[in-house]
Amino acid sequence: GAGVSQSPSNKVTEKGKDVELRCDPISGHTALYWYRQSLGQGLEFLIYFQGNSAPDKSGLPSDRFSAERTGGSVSTLTIQRTQQEDSAVYLCASSLVAFTDTQYFGPGTRLTVL
Template identity: 95%
Template sequence: GAGVSQSPSNKVTEKGKDVELRCDPISGHTALYWYRQSLGQGLEFLIYFQGNSAPDKSGLPSDRFSAERTGGSVSTLTIQRTQQEDSAVYLCASRTSGVLYEQYFGPGTRLTVT
C-alpha cells in the first residue's frame, strides 16, 4: 500500500556533474509524470510516460534532461552537466489509466547544484 517513492530525498552536486533521480510509482499505475517545482516558477511539467507509448517529452527544458522508464515501472530522470538553475525539487507522480486528473505525487527530490 505504499505510495510513490523517490530517491534520493536530497541531492547536492557540483555544477557540471551528472545526476540521476529515481521514481517508484504506485504498483499498477500505468502513467508516470515528472515535474519540477521551483520558487517563482511553480510546478513545471517535464515528461510523461504512458504504458508502452512514446513518452511526451515536451516539457524537458534542454537536451541535458532525459528520462526513461524501465519495464513500465521505475523511472529515472537524468540531468547531465548540471547548472545552478537546475536546483529545484523534482516531483514524480503516477496515476491509473482510468482517472486522468488524480495524480499521486511522491515526496520529491531536492536537488541543489553548487
C-alpha cells in the same frame, strides 16, 4: 498500500556533474509524470510516460534532461552537466492510466547545484 517513492530525498552536486533521480510509482499504475517545483517557475510539467513510452516530452527544459522508464515501473530522470538553474524539487506522480485519472505524488527529490 505503498505510495509513490522517490530517491534520493536530497541531492547536492557540483555544477557540471551528472545526476540521476529515481521514481517508484504505485504498483499497477501505468502512467508516470515528472514535474519540477522551483521558486521562480512554480510547478512545471517535464515529461510523462504511458507504459515505457514517453508521448510528451515537451516540458524538458533542454537536451541535458532525459528520462526513461523500464518494465512499466521505475523511472529515472537524468540531468547531464548540471547548472545552478537546475536547482529545484523534482516531483514524480503516477496514475492508474493517463488522461484524467487522479495523480498521486511522491515526496520529491530536492536537488541543489553548487
